[in-house]
Amino acid sequence: MDEILAAAGFKRNPFKFRESSGDPHLVDYIVNSETFALAWADEPALILAAAGAGKTAMRIFTARTCWTSLGRKHPFPLPYYLPQHFDGATFFSREAHLQAIVRAGAASLLLGLAYRPEYLLNAAPEIRLQTARLLANHLPSPLRRYLEILQEEQNVQALPPLLDRAYVLPEPPSRAVLLEMCTVLGEALAQLPSYPGSPGQAFTDLTTLLLDGYQFRSILLLLDGVDGFADLGQDAALTCQALAPVVECIPAWTKEKVYFKGFLPLEMSAAFQAAFKDIWELSNIRLIHWEPDELAGMLRRRVAKATGGNFGSLDAISSPALRDVETQLVKECPALPRHVIIFAERVLLAAYQRCEGHFIQISPEDIETARKGFPPHS
Amino acid sequence: MEEDQRSIPAYAEDCFVGREEVIAQVREAVSAASHGGGAAPPGGRTLIIHGERGSGKTWLSLHLKRKVLPEFSAVDALLIRLCPPPEQIRMPEAILAGEMEIDAAYLPDVTAVEARCRDVLEWIAGRLEVAVVAGAALKDLSGWVQTGIEARLEQKRLFVLILDSVFEADWNFLEKLETFLLAPLGALPGVVLILTGRGRLYPWVSPNLRLNTPIETLAPFTIQQVQAQIEKQIPHPSLPADQIHELGGGYPLTNLLLAQEKDPARSLNEVINILLAVVDSEKRQMVREWLEALSVLDGFRDEEIAPMLTAYHGRADYQPPELIEIRRTREEIVSTHLVRWLDGRFVIDESLRRILESYLLQPGSSNTWLHLQEQAYKLYKDWSRQFIRHSVYYENKARRHEDALRKHSTLIPAQ
Numbered sequence: 023m024d025e026i027l028a029a030a031g032f033k034r035n036p037f038k039f040r041e042s043s044g045d046p047h048l049v050d051y052i053v054n055s056e057t058f059a060l061a062w063a064d065e066p067a068l069i070l071a072a073a074g075a076g077k078t079a080m081r082i083f084t085a086r087t088c089w090t091s092l093g094r095k096h097p098f099p100l101p102y103y104l105p106q107h108f109d110g111a112t113f114f115s116r117e118a119h120l121q122a123i124v125r126a127g128a129a130s131l132l133l134g135l136a137y138r139p140e141y142l143l144n145a146a147p148e149i150r151l152q153t154a155r156l157l158a159n160h161l162p163s164p165l166r167r168y169l170e171i172l173q174e175e176q177n178v179q180a181l182p183p184l185l186d187r188a189y190v191l192p193e194p195p196s197r198a199v200l201l202e203m204c205t206v207l208g209e210a211l212a213q214l215p216s217y218p219g220s221p222g223q224a225f226t227d228l229t230t231l232l233l234d235g236y237q238f239r240s241i242l243l244l245l246d247g248v249d250g251f252a253d254l255g256q257d258a259a260l261t262c263q264a265l266a267p268v269v270e271c272i273p274a275w276t277k278e279k280v281y282f283k284g285f286l287p288l289e290m291s292a293a294f295q296a297a298f299k300d301i302w303e304l305s306n307i308r309l310i311h312w313e314p315d316e317l318a319g320m321l322r323r324r325v326a327k328a329t330g331g332n333f334g335s336l337d338a339i340s341s342p343a344l345r346d347v348e349t350q351l352v353k354e355c356p357a358l359p360r361h362v363i364i365f366a367e368r369v370l371l372a373a374y375q376r377c378e379g380h381f382i383q384i385s386p387e388d389i390e391t392a393r394k395g396f397p398p399h400s
Numbered sequence: 401m402e403e404d405q406r407s408i409p410a411y412a413e414d415c416f417v418g419r420e421e422v423i424a425q426v427r428e429a430v431s432a433a434s435h436g437g438g439a440a441p442p443g444g445r446t447l448i449i450h451g452e453r454g455s456g457k458t459w460l461s462l463h464l465k466r467k468v469l470p471e472f473s474a475v476d477a478l479l480i481r482l483c484p485p486p487e488q489i490r491m492p493e494a495i496l497a498g499e500m501e502i503d504a505a506y507l508p509d510v511t512a513v514e515a516r517c518r519d520v521l522e523w524i525a526g527r528l529e530v531a532v533v534a535g536a537a538l539k540d541l542s543g544w545v546q547t548g549i550e551a552r553l554e555q556k557r558l559f560v561l562i563l564d565s566v567f568e569a570d571w572n573f574l575e576k577l578e579t580f581l582l583a584p585l586g587a588l589p590g591v592v593l594i595l596t597g598r599g600r601l602y603p604w605v606s607p608n609l610r611l612n613t614p615i616e617t618l619a620p621f622t623i624q625q626v627q628a629q630i631e632k633q634i635p636h637p638s639l640p641a642d643q644i645h646e647l648g649g650g651y652p653l654t655n656l657l658l659a660q661e662k663d664p665a666r667s668l669n670e671v672i673n674i675l676l677a678v679v680d681s682e683k684r685q686m687v688r689e690w691l692e693a694l695s696v697l698d699g700f701r702d703e704e705i706a707p708m709l710t711a712y713h714g715r716a717d718y719q720p721p722e723l724i725e726i727r728r729t730r731e732e733i734v735s736t737h738l739v740r741w742l743d744g745r746f747v748i749d750e751s752l753r754r755i756l757e758s759y760l761l762q763p764g765s766s767n768t769w770l771h772l773q774e775q776a777y778k779l780y781k782d783w784s785r786q787f788i789r790h791s792v793y794y795e796n797k798a799r800r801h802e803d804a805l806r807k808h809s810t811l812i813p814a815q
Contacts (some may be wrong), residue, residue, distance in 0.1 A: 029724070031731055055611055062607065090579065091606035093587025094546060140543070186686055193539065323603060326741075330571050331600045332734050333741035339727075342703050342794075343787045346744060381724050383702075 026374050030339050030382040034304035036321075036328035037367035046190065047327065048083055059306045062087055062097065064240045066272050066282045068302070069082075070291050071250055071310035074358040077285040080310065081246045082188045084283070088242065089134065089191050091112060098134070098238035101186060102126045105250035116267035120221035123243065123268075127228045128160035132168060136178045137191040139203035141236055147210075150237040155233070156227060159219070164213055169204045171356050176201065197324075199244070229280055243275070246285040260295035269298050269344040317362050318348035324363075340384040341375075354393055361397065368392035408656055410493050411462040415632040417652075418520065419448050422449060423468055429592050430472055433558050446586060446609050449488065449596040450567075451618030453675065453738075454653030454751045457596040458485075460618070461564040464707075465499065470638045475558045475724040478527055480520060483565035486596070486677035490742055498527060506735075511762050514538060517576040523544055524561075524581075542580040546588070553590040561585065561594045567597030582609060584634045598749070599740045620650030623652055630659050637728050638662040649754035653738065665762035668755055675752050689713075691748055695756035699745030702726050704779065711775030712768060734786045761808070777801040 027035055039045035043202070060067045061084040071077045083097035087227045100123070104113065107122035131153070135142045142150060157165045162185070171180050178194045219227065232238050245268065248254065254261040262269075265284075270274070286294065288309065295302045312320075323346075326334035333339075336347040351369060353362040372388035425447060425656050451457050460480055464555065470476040481501040484490060495501055500523050507513045521541035525532045528548030532541060546620070549559050566574070584680050585591045586608030593609070621629060627641035629652060637644075637659040647664055648654035654671055661667035673687065679687045693712035694700050706720035721729065730746065733739050739746050748756070760769035780798035784791040 029727075031727070033581065059607065087605070087607065091583040091608070093584045093585075094543070096587070140539070195539075199537075223649055263666065326600070327603060331602070331741075332731060335741070335744060335748070337744050338701060338741060338746070340701075341784055342701065343789070345790050345793065381727075383723070 023218065026382055027370070029261055032328045033326075033330050034328050035108065035367070036324040037363045037370065044187070047324075048079060050085070054313075057310055058087075058308050060308050062092065062242065063284055063306075064097065064279070064281055066276055066301075066305045068284045068286060068294070068305045068307045069310060070286050070288045070307065072358070073290045074360045075288075075310045076359050077287075077310060078188075078246055079359070081244045081283075081285045084242065084244060085130075085189065086191060089138065092194075095237070095239045097240045097242045098130070098232045098236070099125050099242050099244060100130050100341060101189070101244045101246065104184075104245070104247040106186070106247070108251075110251065110253060111349050114264050114267070117221045119268045121227045122306050124156075124160045124221065124224040125162065125226050127232075128157050130189065131228075131232070132157055132161065132165075132327070133185055134187045135203060135207075136172065136181050136200065137194060139195050139199050142206060143199070145236065149231070150206060150210045151213060152227070152231050152235060154207055154215050154303055156224075156231060157179050157207070158211055160224060160228075166208070169208050169211075172204050173201060198383070224365060227246050229278060233279060240279040241281055242281050244283045244285065249287045254366040258290045259297070261290055262293050266297070269301055272301050276304075282380060312359065314349065314352045314357065315339070317352045317357060317359065318346075320359060321366055336369075336384055339382055340367040341386075343386050345391075346385060350389065354396070356397065365392060365396055368396065402407055407492070407660070408653070409633050411459055411466075413463070413467045416459065416463045416467070417629045417632065418621060419456070419463075420616065422460065422618070423464070425614065425616060426464055426468060426592075426594060427471075427551065428476060429594075430469070430558060430560060431716065433590055433592050434472075434474065439753055445589075445591060446593040446595065446613045448601070448613055448615040449594065449618060450598065450601065450615055451596070452620075452651060452751045453597055453749045454651040455598070455618040455620065456652040457598070457618060458564055461562050461594075461596055462493075465562055466496070469560055474556060476552055477560040477562065478524060479562040480523075482562045483568040483813055504573045507570045507573050508574070508678050512568065513572045516573055517580060519578060520577065526547075536679045540769070542584060546584050549585065549588060549591065553570070553588060555705070556799055558590045558592065559585075559588075562594045562596070564596045565598075567599045567602055569597075571602065578604060578606060578609065582606065597691065599737045600710075600742075602797045608617045621645070621652060621655065622650065626650055629655055634659045639664070639667075647755070647758045649751065651751040651754075654755055665759065665764065668759040668762065671755050672752075672759060676738070677732075677753065678738065683732070686729075687738075690729070690733065691738065691752070691755050692760060692768075693772065694748060694803070695753050695760065696769065696776055696804070698797075699742070699747045702730060704776075705730065707775055707779050708772060714768070714771055766808075770807075773801045773805050777805065 024035065039047070057069060057080060061069060061080055069077060069080060073275050081101060085101055088096045088099040107125060113119055113122065140151060140176055145153070158359070161168065168181065170186065171184070172178070175199045176199055184188050229241060248261055248265070254264060275282060279308070306321055322335050325336060337345060340347050351366050352362055354367045369384060369392040370382065372391040373382045373384045377383065378390060428464060429447055449457060449460065458481065461481070465477050465479040469475050477498060479695045483505040484501050484503060493647055502516060502519055504516050505679065507516055517538055518541065521538065522532060524545050525541065525548060526546065530544050530548035532544050548687060551557055582593060584604035586593060586606055623642050624643045626645045630637045630641055630644070633656060636663055644655050644658045647668060648658050657671045657674060658667050660672065676684050676688055689712065690705070690709065693708040694705065697704060697708065702723060705726045709720045710718055734746070738752060739748050757769070759765065760772070777798050780794045784794035787794065
């Protein structure tokens, strides 16, 4: 398939990755500019969407953008993906949430420092000690273990699978600089007794280190994964109850430059508004809703980047019987990015098979073939 | 006119014509940056100026750097030209202080991409009088450049970076440039980025380059502007402004070239050769034939190419290439930026397309133009019958060619 796509003008398969966390080109496909602007702005926000509409993609994109596109004084992204910290809906207490947030923050900090070691290497000795303490006390596994892995692999890409596989940034550091970071952190670690502290104190230590120590502009607490719990999925009111300890902190956190970004299921919006009226009014709210032209635009952007700009639509490799192919593909699917991407790849595959590997030219027949067995439009 | 007598004048402030709106936008962006400080909206400090080949982007870049921005006492401005034009259409231009020219159009591998990016960062660092370490990582160079600019901003100065011919640059290079220069600079409150270019806009990732970024398009000159341009830049024009406008469409570069030759057919032929100088000499004739064959269309996809080539050659024994070969050649032509993807089809740069069609309309080649128009008409009529779902679309395309034939009915031989 890759060879045939190359002959068709593609430098890579534009529809290979259906799931956002594994897609190294995720940043290329975000077209909802207004939602995106809300996600990384220094203010609390609620971003609501149905399952598969791109909440997680937007959350991951926000985190990556903080590190790559917002200059040196950028927000610190703190992804708080609930299923990563809780086996079931056991997060009803403030302490449970704070503990998990600090764990998530520690993971995010270690990943950030591994990709951008200059933050640690340029920090004062006291900041390095505080960093080592926080990481030693709040990572899922001992800090020394992660440092050993980095020193063995000598590659920062070894870390995301252990902590957050979506936390992948471009332009990784050189081996030498990465190892230097490990050495510095290891030396700081050697000077510390273990001192976990209370969840509340740990949270304060984390935010102080990030805002005052490393001077990040703000902290974006990116909460996601609510719909990952079966026992909450059907009960929006119960979900609100579970989130209450975090939500109630939003006003105070906002004053401290910790901005809550809730990536929540659409089904929760009424219950959330009822349960947290003040917070609802305080927050900026955006609904991720994919209009057909936005989905088509997403497909075209993928095609454009995958061809290096040589063309920006599947029309370029389609028969004259087809025009505005992306819009036609979108009409065949439920209005969700994942479905549209899968369907587009099926069409390419159908064209490849029909053309018997010589040449790809998409025809209406290929769309018909791809439609068979594909989930019908609901 | 001999080829070596054709001249393209160097930029001169008093020879600059038009573009008042764009210049006003630039002044406004700089003023806003100086007053807004950190409150300026993301993307509000980036301006994109888009125009066809020969629409005057480079002259505008020079005018902004040398005339407009010096009007602001607290502005430091740098200009980098990323894809210099071929020798035949290059201005005899001195590169002044604060200006740089590099070739970033085609870079064969990652090493070349990084080297070019390093050239840019080191040059900017030098202009900012920031000390750098030889062979430093791009990340470090980027950090030093940011530090240098932040130091200037702290002294209440603004920094304006003009990048000319951005969109023709290698996309791998642009990705690095965005990561190490444009995204970090775009986040600084006192920085204004002006990006000029033609062809497909690069899909930036950084919100400071994507969001709220106005795009100004440089339109071709009106007849009055052509007149003004010729008066200022060509002492003794060989053709009147209205004829120049009719032949070339009003694009400043072709205006200049057409004005220097009395015989329109000869002039058009030479202008075409000049504009095609970006194509490898071994392939230039073939590319010219292709583009002439396609010049009567308002856009094309692969399936239109064979019928139009057949009509162009007009020989019974002509065998057009197979679709697979067509696609390969089409990709090569697209890589020259003479053709780009736009709104669902490939289009020839309008400044070139206009000249090509004007050339075909000259005595001696008008039969070819007729055959091409008739072929296009027939092709789209056939498609309107064959592809029922899009019959209205193809019918409209057929009508366009029918109207063109009617407009030039004097060219049609009497039956």
